Amino acid sequence: MTVAVVGVAESDLGHTGASVLALQVQAVTRALADAGLALRDVDGLATNGVGRFPTTALADYLGLTPTWVESSFVGGSAFELYLARAEQAIGAGQAEVVVISFASDQRSSRSRRLGGTVDEALPEAQFEAPYAPLYPISYYAMAAQAYLHRYGASREDLAAVAVEARRWALLNPAAFRHDAGPLTVADVLAAPPVSTPLTALDCCLVTDGGGAVVVTSLERARDLRRPPVAVLGCAEATSHTTMASCDDLLDTGAQRSGATAFARAGVQPGDVDLAMLYDSFTITPVLSLEALGLCAPGEAAGFVAAGHTGPGGTLPMNTNGGGLSYCHPGQYGVLLLVEAVRQLRGECGRRQVPGAEVAVAHGTGGILSHCATVVLGADR
Amino acid sequence: MNPPPGDALAAPWWDATRERRLLVQTCGACGHRQHHPRLLCTNCGGTDALGWTPCAGTGTVDSFTVVHRSPEPERQVPYVVARVRLTEGPILLTNLVGIEVDDSILGAGVVLAWSPLPDGRNLPVFTLATEA
Numbered sequence: 389m390t391v392a393v394v395g396v397a398e399s400d401l402g403h404t405g406a407s408v409l410a411l412q413v414q415a416v417t418r419a420l421a422d423a424g425l426a427l428r429d430v431d432g433l434a435t436n437g438v439g440r441f442p443t444t445a446l447a448d449y450l451g452l453t454p455t456w457v458e459s460s461f462v463g464g465s466a467f468e469l470y471l472a473r474a475e476q477a478i479g480a481g482q483a484e485v486v487v488i489s490f491a492s493d494q495r496s497s498r499s500r501r502l503g504g505t506v507d508e509a510l511p512e513a514q515f516e517a518p519y520a521p522l523y524p525i526s527y528y529a530m531a532a533q534a535y536l537h538r539y540g541a542s543r544e545d546l547a548a549v550a551v552e553a554r555r556w557a558l559l560n561p562a563a564f565r566h567d568a569g570p571l572t573v574a575d576v577l578a579a580p581p582v583s584t585p586l587t588a589l590d591c592c593l594v595t596d597g598g599g600a601v602v603v604t605s606l607e608r609a610r611d612l613r614r615p616p617v618a619v620l621g622c623a624e625a626t627s628h629t630t631m632a633s634c635d636d637l638l639d640t641g642a643q644r645s646g647a648t649a650f651a652r653a654g655v656q657p658g659d660v661d662l663a664m665l666y667d668s669f670t671i672t673p674v675l676s677l678e679a680l681g682l683c684a685p686g687e688a689a690g691f692v693a694a695g696h697t698g699p700g701g702t703l704p705m706n707t708n709g710g711g712l713s714y715c716h717p718g719q720y721g722v723l724l725l726v727e728a729v730r731q732l733r734g735e736c737g738r739r740q741v742p743g744a745e746v747a748v749a750h751g752t753g754g755i756l757s758h759c760a761t762v763v764l765g766a767d768r
Numbered sequence: 769m770n771p772p773p774g775d776a777l778a779a780p781w782w783d784a785t786r787e788r789r790l791l792v793q794t795c796g797a798c799g800h801r802q803h804h805p806r807l808l809c810t811n812c813g814g815t816d817a818l819g820w821t822p823c824a825g826t827g828t829v830d831s832f833t834v835v836h837r838s839p840e841p842e843r844q845v846p847y848v849v850a851r852v853r854l855t856e857g858p859i860l861l862t863n864l865v866g867i868e869v870d871d872s873i874l875g876a877g878v879v880l881a882w883s884p885l886p887d888g889r890n891l892p893v894f895t896l897a898t899e900a
Binding site for chain 2: 501502503511514515516518519520521522526529530531533534537580581582583584585586630631632633635637
């Protein structure tokens with residue numbers, strides 16, 4: 389069964405002073421309003437980050453008694469995974485209307501730690517934490533170092549990922565850096581180093597924020613108020629969780645998740661009009677562009693630096709400004725879906741990609757630990 | 769720095785560090801070597817033939833990063849975090865010590881050094897191998 393996204397919304401973003409539940413309520417109620425549906429229509433719920441029992445906690449708070457819930461915790465790619473699970477659940481008749489949501493107050497609550505949170509029961513506590521890697525930054529930094537070394541790519545081209553994200557953010561009034569002015573490669577290189585080669589401007593924002601998407605069957609979607617956005621194909625790949633387990637830093641699960649998702653969708657990478665690729669760090673979407681087959685190996689950073697992914701480019705990427713310049717509430721994947729759907733509906737104003745019909749949303753969780761790819765299409 | 773916690777599985781590995789010996793876990797059934805140690809072999813799934821192999825203490829830098837923001841108050845920056853591929857095969861997360869860092873160290877040969885912990889154990893770290 390083909391399912392469709394029928395409603396999307398952001399919560400308030402940035403430095404909100406609001407609680408996780410307050411932001412969740414904003415996201416869910418706004419997405420349902422966008423869909424023209426009511427809370428009582430919802431029988432499936434996928435979320436995390438709401439206490440120890442995320443779905444029961446949020447269902448209780450919203451007054452829902454869903455017949456299907458999902459809260460796999462794989463990092464910021466969870467929401468692309470939830471969409472795949474929702475597709476399966478709706479197809480199997482386990483739920484009719486699924487809400488996928490997330491919110492975080494991490495900026496207001498100052499809850500982010502440079503070293504991450506190490507679970508004493510896991511091997512990392514004994515074998516990795518003593519070396520004090522920044523989590524997750526140092527892993528992406530080592531991947532970036534390996535990328536620059538293997539392909540002879542230029543550090544300046546890597547910095548261009550942040551520059552292009554800012555160009556999009558200047559067109560998006562909701563972006564945290566909307567009014568910050570343009571960014572240059574020199575700005576990125578001159579920013580304080582965090583974990584080399586990455587500087588502070590190679591790293592995503594730390595903001596509050598959240599979002600929600602509403603999913604139902606494509607058949608039902610065609611009777612609702614918004615143009616449906618069809619879920620054409622989904623796939624995921626889990627690879628590792630410690631910093632030493634993965635044999636090749638540059639061999640991410642995105643190759644597997646991307647190839648499978650495109651095959652299920654019956655879409656070629658060359659058909660993609662919009663790429664929403666998780667940009668936790670400048671290196672992240674570079675690796676994804678190549679793994680998804682949107683660029684040849686070693687060429688993605690140069691491709692971005694040439695302006696091809698920016699406004700007016702041949703492959704617009706992260707048109708909301710991305711995690712680098714728009715919003716990064718710890719798990720940003722739900723906002724990839726929100727922007728992809730809005731672009732496919734044609735409602736993005738100054739940053740609209742003309743005639744966008746096929747989008748790929750690709751989440752990357754943990755330390756390149758979990759990848760999930762979703763191919764979306766306008767229902768025209 | 770606080771010593772990392774040990775557990776029963778890893779006790780032989782940590783005990784060896786008191787004598788400045790680095791071990792990797794080895795499966796006697798299939799020959800697979802793995803780090804960190806586990807209760808099963810990730811290659812053959814076996815649980816009965818896991819043992820330990822002493823390491824030569826040599827390897828190469830798989831990748832590295834220089835950390836400039838300290839995650840803990842007592843740790844001085846900058847310091848180097850690296851993935852070192854041991855000659856025996858497995859990759860360790862570690863620190864590189866006593867070196868001048870530039871991009872050319874990626875792929876360079878390294879040798880084992882030891883960083884003492886307060887309780888008598890030692891933490892395996894690495895430094896650049898000098899040309900013979």
